[in-house]
Amino acid sequence: MAADAELTDAELSELAQRLLTVPGVAGVMLGGSRARGEHTPGSDTDLGLYYRRPLDVDRLGEVAREVAGPSARVTPPGEWGPWVDGGGWLKIRGLAVDWIYRDLDRVQHQWAEAEQGRYAFHLQAGHPLGWADFGYAGEVALGRVLGDASGELSALRRRAQVYPRALSASLVDGLWEADFLVGLARKAVPRRDSAYVSGCLFRLVGVCAHALHGAAGRWLINEKGAVAAAGRLPGAPAKFADRVDAAFGAVNGDPLRLTLAIDIAADLVLETTEACAMMLR
Known part of the structure; x- marks a missing residue:
């Protein structure tokens, strides 16, 4: 296989069946850009390994070395953190x-929590906004099942195709935090604290992006590309992504520039609130 090719669907299905022989592996799902049909020749292939404890990591490592060479390694559950809890970066x-x-x-x-409109963002390496716990359901909804020993994964995917109305309402209600962050950022202007203002703006924008996706009934599972994706939603504030760029571009140690950045963000919060209300009608 050429270096710039991709694993075929048949090869992915065969790999999934091998993974299902590992004790503890209950299902395998193709995720990321490949599952969405948005991948390029340089895109990684993301495979979600859905497991139940105890996961036989030793046997999983053997499979990894069989398909990816003697240096391949997989982690025990928990090594990468509490929410993205492990796996392996392989070359096949x-x-x-x-x-x-x-x-x-x-x-x-x-998923059951999301159906009831309960969610939180959790500390997780690699996720500066925090891991959105409803992202698990979004991954299943947006992914492609390659292997499913019990049928549970396929059943969950069918249910997750319908975005929970309660989650939509909760994410929109969460815009209170974005408004609160505007006030916090303004308090940092006299100190010329551009780092703190930037942090407030980043979280504010993330909260807005999730609220817009929730109102639109669309799964958002990662901070990467969230601003651009939010800007493409029907009914989103005009030039949402461009205005986010303008806000961050204004951040420096000058109080006037910091105030400009916060003013741009404050307008976005207001318009996001109005847009979400319209979407939920």
Whole structure:
């Protein structure tokens, strides 16, 4: 296989069946840009390994070495953190194939929480806004099932195709935090604290992006590309992404520039609130 090719659907299905022989692996799902049909020749292939404890990490490591060479390694659950809890960064025929663990019982629990409109952002390395726990359900909704020993993963995917109305309402209600962050950022202007203002703006924008997706009934599962995706939603504030760029571009140690950045953000929060109200009608 050429270095710039991709694993075929048949090869991915065969790999999923091998993974299902590992004790503890309950299902395998293709995620990321490949599942959405948005991948490029240089895109990684993301495979979600849905497991139940105890996961046989030794056997999983053997499979990894069989398909990716003797240096391939997988982690025990928990090594990467509490929410993205482990996996392996592999090279199969020179292609990047990422195995990412998902505790199936935890995924099912967070789907039930999302159905009730309960969510939170959790501390997790690699996720500066925080891991949105409803992201588990979004991954299942947006992914493609490659292997499913019990049928649970496929059943959950069918349910997650319908975005929970209660979650929509809760994410929009969460815009109170974006408004609160505007006030916090303004208090930092006299100190010329551009780093603190930037932090407030980043979280504010993330809260707005999630609220817009919630109001539109669209899953948002990562901070990467969230601003651009929010700007493309029908009914989003005009030039949403451009205005976010303008806000961050204004941040420096000059109080006038910091005030400009916060003013831009404050207008976005107001317009996001109005846009979400319209979407939910």
